Amino acid sequence: xxxxxxxxxxxxxxxxxxxxxxxxxxxxxxxxxxxxxxxxxxxxxxxxxxxxxxxxxxxxxxxxxxxxxxxxxxxxxxxxxxxxxxxxxxxxxxxxxxxxxxxxxxxxxxxxxxxxxxxxxxxxxxxxxxxxxxxxxxxxxxxxxxxxxxxxxxxxxxxxxxxxxxxxxxxxxxxxxxxxxxxxxxxxxxxxxxxxxxxxxxxxxxxxxxxxxxxxxxxxxxxxxxxxxxxxxxxxxxxxxxxxxxxxxxxxxxxxxxxxxxxxxx
Amino acid sequence: xxxxxxxxxxxxxxxxxxxxxxxxxxxxxxxxxxxxxxxxxxxxxxxxxxxxxxxxxxxxxxxxxxxxxxxxxxxxxxxxxxxxxxxxxxxxxxxxxxxxxxxxxxxxxxxxxxxxxxxxxxxxxxxxxxxxxxxxxxxxxxxxxxxxxxxxxxxxxxxx
Numbered sequence: 306x307x308x309x310x311x312x313x314x315x316x317x318x319x320x321x322x323x324x325x326x327x328x329x330x331x332x333x334x335x336x337x338x339x340x341x342x343x344x345x346x347x348x349x350x351x352x353x354x355x356x357x358x359x360x361x362x363x364x365x366x367x368x369x370x371x372x373x374x375x376x377x378x379x380x381x382x383x384x385x386x387x388x389x390x391x392x393x394x395x396x397x398x399x400x401x402x403x404x405x406x407x408x409x410x411x412x413x414x415x416x417x418x419x420x421x422x423x424x425x426x427x428x429x430x431x432x433x434x435x436x437x438x439x440x441x442x443x444x445x446x447x448x449x450x451x452x453x454x455x456x457x458x459x460x461x462x463x464x465x466x467x468x469x470x471x472x473x474x475x476x477x478x479x480x481x482x483x484x485x486x487x488x489x490x491x492x493x494x495x496x497x498x499x500x501x502x503x504x505x506x507x508x509x510x511x512x513x514x515x516x517x518x519x520x521x522x523x524x525x526x527x528x529x530x531x532x533x534x535x536x537x538x539x540x541x542x543x544x545x546x547x548x549x550x551x552x553x554x555x556x557x558x559x560x561x562x563x564x565x566x567x568x569x570x571x
Numbered sequence: 572x573x574x575x576x577x578x579x580x581x582x583x584x585x586x587x588x589x590x591x592x593x594x595x596x597x598x599x600x601x602x603x604x605x606x607x608x609x610x611x612x613x614x615x616x617x618x619x620x621x622x623x624x625x626x627x628x629x630x631x632x633x634x635x636x637x638x639x640x641x642x643x644x645x646x647x648x649x650x651x652x653x654x655x656x657x658x659x660x661x662x663x664x665x666x667x668x669x670x671x672x673x674x675x676x677x678x679x680x681x682x683x684x685x686x687x688x689x690x691x692x693x694x695x696x697x698x699x700x701x702x703x704x705x706x707x708x709x710x711x712x713x714x715x716x717x718x719x720x721x722x723x724x725x726x727x728x729x730x731x
């Protein structure tokens with residue numbers, strides 16, 4: 306179980322998270338949706354410890370990330386997670402097999418002799434084979450995502466954090482990745498957080514959906530409830546409309562100018 | 572001189588490589604896979620420069636002497652034997668040690684500046700370009716500035 310309470314994070318003067326309370330139950334797939342810059346990726350990075358929250362606590366299986374001190378504690382925490390990066394983030398100097406087994410050396414005690422087998426098994430789980438000796442630059446976008454997913458599951462994590470797993474893929478490949486996420490959840494009983502702005506994917510893989518807006522959680526509910534939501538912010542987002550309470554500026558300077566002129570009038 | 576060339580060549584390579592790794596989230600990926608990015612990326616590069624820059628400097632010292640011989644022979648018609656005599660008479664081990672010791676300082680500076688610029692890169696391809704330029708410029712300037720201080724220090728220690 307991942308339990309976040311009043312998590313806040315700013316980058317310089319810009320607040321990104323303004324108090325996130327969110328609980329992810331064991332075995333579920335929580336989807337986080339929200340516009341660009343709403344803090345959903347930042348939240349994911351706080352959970353795995355890439356960013357340290359300024360305030361609040363994130364507790365995973367009773368361990369509070371903000372209180373971990375020794376290297377052993379941190380390693381024990383990180384071992385529970387697999388992380389799928391938006392662009393895959395495969396190491397381009399290593400082969401596919403080396404990429405997949407990279408974390409095993411640091412996160413597990415598995416002997417090196419078994420690495421090859423684990424690489425093939427992980428690739429099989431994401432529907433690939435005979436690509437072990439390719440370099441990432443020789444793979445297509447969809448294959449890179451799959452290899453990155455294979456790397457995320459190689460050390461048998463309890464949790465997988467997906468950062469926009471379907472972004473940049475064609476619709477068919479996106480759906481294949483969705484199927485993979487569902488498949489992994491069923492086969493490996495993994496708890497996941499999926500950050501996305503692809504509503505089709507959110508409805509399909511999510512057991513619950515949380516909407517972020519300006520660093521806060523607007524609504525957390527099952528996909529069928531979100532589909533029927535009457536929260537105007539969530540409504541606008543799931544319908545994908547440019548008009549509504551969420552102001553996405555057509556031109557960045559428009560909003561600032563109008564805000565400026567409003568101030569002048571006042 | 573060697574340090575300047577190396578800061579251009581190796582410094583740029585380090586900053587560009589680490590910068591690209593940073594913007595494509597590969598450094599974050601290292602972290603999530605249980606590796607300390609500093610230990611994995613920075614320390615090997617620092618050690619490599621600490622080993623290679625002194626060696627390169629020795630090589631360039633010898634090249635300089637041979638180059639001098641060539642000019643002396645061809646341009647000024649100084650016999651080879653005279654040139655060698657002068658070299659051996661006038662050059663002392665401490666001259667060589669002086670230059671050799673400084674290379675370690677330069678290697679450290681180039682590695683640290685370039686790695687730091689690399690891992691703090693932000694903002695895509697443009698960011699990589701910026702941090703590469705910054706790494707080269709800053710390490711070259713630091714090499715030149717530190718050269719004065721290192722020379723003063725070594726002179727004070729009697730290694731001139």
